[in-house]
Amino acid sequence: xxxxxxxxxxxxxxxxxxxxxxxxxxxxxxxxxxxxxxxxxxxxxxxxxxxxxxxxxxxxxxxxxxxxxxxxxxxxxxxxxxxxxxxxxxxxxxxxxxxxxxxxxxxxxxxxxxxxxxxxxxxxxxxxxxxxxxxxxxxxxxxxxxxxxxxxxxxxxxxxxxxxxxxxxxxxxxxxxxxxxxxxxxxxxxxxxxxxxxxxxxxxxxxxxxxxxxxxxxxxxxxxxxxxxxxxxxxxxxxxxxxxxxxxxxxxxxxxxxxxxxxxxxxxxxxxxxxxxxxxxxxxxxxxxxxxxxxxxxxxxxxxxxxxxxxxxxxxxxxxxxxxxxxxxxxxxxxxxxxxxxxxxxxxxxxxxxxxxxxxxxxxxxxxxxxxxxxxxxxxxxxxxxxxxxxxxxxxxxxxxxxxxxxxxxxxxxxxxxxxxxxxxxxxxxxxxxxxxxxxxxxxxxxxxxxxxxxxxxxxxxxxxxxxxxxxxxxxxxxxxxxxxxxxxxxxxxxxxxxxxxxxxxxxxxxxxxxxxxxxxxxxxxxxxxxxxxxxxxxxxxxxxxxxxxxxxxxx
Amino acid sequence: xxxxxxxxxxxxxxxxxxxxxxxxxxxxxxxxxxxxxxxxxxxxxxxxxxxxxxxxxxxxxxxxxxxxxxxxxxxxxxxxxxxxxxxxxxxxxxxxxxxxxxxxxxxxxxxxxxxxxxxxxxxxxxxxxxxxxxxxxxxxxxxxxxxxxxxxxxxxxxxxxxxxxxxxxxxxxxxxxxxxxxxxxxxxxxxxxxxxxxxxxxxxxxxxxxxxxxxxxxxxxxxxxxxxxxxxxxxxxxxxxxxxxxxxxxxxxxxxxxxxxxxxxxxxxxxxxxxxxxxxxxxxxxxxxxxxxxxxxxxxxxxxxxxxxxxxxxxxxxxxxxxxxxxxxxxxxxxxxxxxxxxxxxxxxxxxxxxxxxxxxxxxxxxxxxxxxxxxxxxxxxxxxxxxxxxxxxxxxxx
Numbered sequence: 001x002x003x004x005x006x007x008x009x010x011x012x013x014x015x016x017x018x019x020x021x022x023x024x025x026x027x028x029x030x031x032x033x034x035x036x037x038x039x040x041x042x043x044x045x046x047x048x049x050x051x052x053x054x055x056x057x058x059x060x061x062x063x064x065x066x067x068x069x070x071x072x073x074x075x076x077x078x079x080x081x082x083x084x085x086x087x088x089x090x091x092x093x094x095x096x097x098x099x100x101x102x103x104x105x106x107x108x109x110x111x112x113x114x115x116x117x118x119x120x121x122x123x124x125x126x127x128x129x130x131x132x133x134x135x136x137x138x139x140x141x142x143x144x145x146x147x148x149x150x151x152x153x154x155x156x157x158x159x160x161x162x163x164x165x166x167x168x169x170x171x172x173x174x175x176x177x178x179x180x181x182x183x184x185x186x187x188x189x190x191x192x193x194x195x196x197x198x199x200x201x202x203x204x205x206x207x208x209x210x211x212x213x214x215x216x217x218x219x220x221x222x223x224x225x226x227x228x229x230x231x232x233x234x235x236x237x238x239x240x241x242x243x244x245x246x247x248x249x250x251x252x253x254x255x256x257x258x259x260x261x262x263x264x265x266x267x268x269x270x271x272x273x274x275x276x277x278x279x280x281x282x283x284x285x286x287x288x289x290x291x292x293x294x295x296x297x298x299x300x301x302x303x304x305x306x307x308x309x310x311x312x313x314x315x316x317x318x319x320x321x322x323x324x325x326x327x328x329x330x331x332x333x334x335x336x337x338x339x340x341x342x343x344x345x346x347x348x349x350x351x352x353x354x355x356x357x358x359x360x361x362x363x364x365x366x367x368x369x370x371x372x373x374x375x376x377x378x379x380x381x382x383x384x385x386x387x388x389x390x391x392x393x394x395x396x397x398x399x400x401x402x403x404x405x406x407x408x409x410x411x412x413x414x415x416x417x418x419x420x421x422x423x424x425x426x427x428x429x430x431x432x433x434x435x436x437x438x439x440x441x442x443x444x445x446x447x448x449x450x451x452x453x454x455x456x457x458x459x460x461x462x463x464x465x466x467x468x469x470x471x472x473x474x475x476x477x478x479x480x481x482x483x484x485x486x487x488x489x490x491x492x493x494x495x496x497x498x499x500x501x502x503x504x505x506x507x508x509x510x511x512x513x514x515x516x517x518x519x520x521x522x523x524x525x526x527x528x529x530x531x532x533x534x535x536x537x538x539x540x541x542x543x544x545x546x547x548x549x550x551x552x553x554x555x556x
Numbered sequence: 557x558x559x560x561x562x563x564x565x566x567x568x569x570x571x572x573x574x575x576x577x578x579x580x581x582x583x584x585x586x587x588x589x590x591x592x593x594x595x596x597x598x599x600x601x602x603x604x605x606x607x608x609x610x611x612x613x614x615x616x617x618x619x620x621x622x623x624x625x626x627x628x629x630x631x632x633x634x635x636x637x638x639x640x641x642x643x644x645x646x647x648x649x650x651x652x653x654x655x656x657x658x659x660x661x662x663x664x665x666x667x668x669x670x671x672x673x674x675x676x677x678x679x680x681x682x683x684x685x686x687x688x689x690x691x692x693x694x695x696x697x698x699x700x701x702x703x704x705x706x707x708x709x710x711x712x713x714x715x716x717x718x719x720x721x722x723x724x725x726x727x728x729x730x731x732x733x734x735x736x737x738x739x740x741x742x743x744x745x746x747x748x749x750x751x752x753x754x755x756x757x758x759x760x761x762x763x764x765x766x767x768x769x770x771x772x773x774x775x776x777x778x779x780x781x782x783x784x785x786x787x788x789x790x791x792x793x794x795x796x797x798x799x800x801x802x803x804x805x806x807x808x809x810x811x812x813x814x815x816x817x818x819x820x821x822x823x824x825x826x827x828x829x830x831x832x833x834x835x836x837x838x839x840x841x842x843x844x845x846x847x848x849x850x851x852x853x854x855x856x857x858x859x860x861x862x863x864x865x866x867x868x869x870x871x872x873x874x875x876x877x878x879x880x881x882x883x884x885x886x887x888x889x890x891x892x893x894x895x896x897x898x899x900x901x902x903x904x905x906x907x908x909x910x911x912x913x914x915x916x917x918x919x920x921x922x923x924x925x926x927x928x929x930x931x932x933x934x935x936x937x938x939x940x941x942x943x944x945x946x947x948x949x950x951x952x953x954x955x
Contacts, residue, residue: 193702193703197702197706198706198707294585294587295587298587298936301608301609302609370700371700371772373700379594379595379697379699379700379940380595380936468702470701470703471700471701471770471772472699472700472701472767472770472772472773473700473701473776473937474772475775475776475935475937476935476937477935478775478776548751548752548755
């Protein structure tokens with residue numbers, strides 16, 4: 001079978017002389033820009049009176065543009081090679097960019113430390129902010145000249161003193177992360193679903209296992225017509241998206257990826273996250289009502305019923321770790337669990353473990369995931385509140401859903417499963433903390449940090465996917481029965497039990513120790529069994545699917 | 557006919573005028589479920605009169621897939637009409653071919669060769685399995701479980717492969733024809749079929765574990781849409797819908813046609829909960845039982861096919877059919893046990909090559925007639941459970 005490649009696409013759309021013409025054009029622009037750079041440079045160095053920063057910025061911009069044009073010319077000239085490399089190396093490039101983004105996110109925090117240190121050693125600690133010249137003086141240790149690298153660094157560091165700048169940077173970082181979670185989550189869900197159903201899932205876009213499928217879908221959705229149903233409430237119909245999507249992104253600002261990696265370390269972080277999760281529901285109600293479709297309205301009503309039944313047990317489940325930790329600040333709750341698998345909150349007493357399980361069940365309902373996906377139950381309500389949405393509005397709803405899925409998984413990780421700490425006992429890593437750089441780096445990766453946090457979050461995310469593709473859907477009255485008559489009493493009992501436990505059992509005592517050991521053993525056993533089952537399934541995948549299926553579906 | 561639902565506008569509840577303090581005035585709502593709806597299995601349109609999520613009344617509207625099948629039967633010779641029968645219940649086309657062929661053969665008085673009769677039974681039973689697999693999968697989908705759907709279709713693919721090897725078609729076979737089957741099976745087909753049966757039989761238990769005994773699935777279907785045996789008989793229900801209500805009636809056993817009297821098999825019927833590993837919530841005649849009868853029937857079909865393959869004789873596969881088959885004057889009615897119930901053909905001949913009259917009894921049509929009775933005072937989600945368990949194919953309802 002011949003495959004339709006990117007080269008074919010390029011060949012069919014470009015006229016024969018388009019390529020050399022494009023190359024020539026880009027080269028010409030690059031040369032012009034290079035000349036401009038040289039001129040600017042001469043002007044900046046020879047002429048006085050031109051602001052230094054302005055001239056430097058202009059020169060740098062011109063140079064950068066020239067390099068971009070040169071790169072474009074090269075890429076077009078060797079398009080057959082570049083296309084092949086992009087297709088073959090898609091996944092490595094994806095991973096490298098991911099790591100690059102993480103490193104890029106690291107840079108601001110390093111710079112924050114630098115500027116905070118400068119402010120600390122300032123001559124008059126009373127001043128709230130340093131001027132750029134002062135920063136430069138501190139950097140060089142000499143009076144400010146306003147020229148050279150020190151001056152440029154000072155200009156870069158100066159805005160980082162302000163909260164606003166940091167918040168904007170954090171918001172950008174969160175937006176980037178949520179986009180990656182959305183795109184990756186949707187692709188992953190489709191792959192998981194495919195594999196569970198002896199299909200392959202997306203395989204084409206991007207070359208490596210269809211990794212770019214979500215992006216292609218996003219591009220397609222942007223281009224679609226923005227359809228309004230006759231009689232739909234245009235204002236509310238549009239508003240619904242903006243009520244549903246931003247909270248799902250904003251809550252990440254308060255979510256600590258590690259002790260230092262948090263957009264805003266709120267002292268009521270948990271409350272904020274919980275509130276933002278609840279606001280998203282309003283968007284669903286609005287969408288259902290404004291669509292002027294009876295199925296959408298039914299979906300919205302279901303969401304309303306579901307919300308009032310699960311939010312209460314969910315709230316109780318959140319109170320239990322808060323009671324044990326004594327704070328609503330998410331970073332503090334995370335820090336409490338440093339030390340290894342056995343120090344995770346879920347294994348401290350039976351009530352916390354029960355709360356963890358109840359919390360996970362309630363969050364499935366919160367995210368409208370199976371078996372609680374009634375508001376969009378496709379076999380009953382067509383697509384529920386989403387029925388009349390299309391194009392990019394629909395995509396934003398979808399993005400919000402996946403962002404929320406990761407958010408609740410991350411919240412579960414922070415509250416119950418050791419936040420950003422690795423399950424390895426922390427004292428194993430002690431000697432490495434003082435070792436050479438590579439040991440310290442390895443320590444950072446192995447014993448904590450955002451990578452563990454994201455990894456654990458995606459593990460819980462995977463369980464959500466797993467359940468969705470395994471379980472049928474519960475009926476509305478059964479959801480309410482389960483939430484109000486089963487989960488709510490259980491959550492109350494767990495809350496009460498935890499209160500009694502906190503009062504009566506001393507933290508370092510014998511009983512606490514024994515229970516901790518037992519619960520840790522149960523947790524380890526569950527973890528190892530799950531890993532074992534997954535490994536068994538993977539190793540025996542052909543036998544489990546069956547001989548005929550293997551003949552039929554070579555990839556299965 | 558005046559439609560009772562459409563002719564009357566949605567009326568407010570009887571005491572809507574007297575809204576007390578603190579109460580909210582509510583109205584009933586008319587909802588159109590279908591003809592384009594994911595869980596109405598084709599172009600069925602249900603008008604639901606609902607009070608919120610509660611369905612007060614459900615009226616099926618049919619006819620969106622009407623293709624004048626019976627009138628075509630009066631203008632085509634029997635051999636020409638066979639492809640039309642494929643398109644009635646397109647998920648079990650072999651069974652339709654079979655019923656019509658039997659009717660014509662009875663009218664003409666034709667003897668069918670032994671090998672052809674065995675092949676017919678094999679194909680009908682394979683097609684019954686394929687049809688029940690679709691029913692199993694799409695019922696899972698109706699209940700929100702996506703994965704069984706793909707599994708059901710995966711196993712069905714193998715059956716379609718077998719059909720393709722036998723006759724070249726994967727959906728509309730026209731394989732069982734007047735006088736036998738159109739061509740013999742290729743070499744190695746029997747082995748391939750055995751291999752499939754060996755593979756498939758244990759899978760049924762696997763799917764029971766995955767879906768049938770799943771707690772959520774049982775909660776959704778047990779006790780929902782209960783049809784009493786008396787109602788089932790009164791409304792003319794047949795097939796798994798009738799047997800799900802506990803009536804042990806299967807034409808293959810009760811009025812044996814073709815060669816079904818030579819095989820050993822059981823008739824699965826609806827079971828009461830609490831015994832033999834049947835979930836406690838289950839009652840005879842509910843959606844779960846209608847569904848589970850199909851799962852058990854697949855096992856029985858496997859049993860029949862195994863016996864057929866063992867006994868399969870050699871010989872011709874088609875009787876000599878004259879080029880122009882004159883139908884003698886007379887009237888025959890033949891009913892067989894199709895995948896969804898009893899499919900019957902009434903054929904009236906008057907000495908011409910085309911019948912004077914062809915009347916089809918579609919089991920889905922009769923089964924669907926009970927929907928307004930059971931879809932009362934249930935939730936919207938239960939409508940999917942009930943319609944899915946009745947398992948209609950609109951091609952056969954509308955004809």
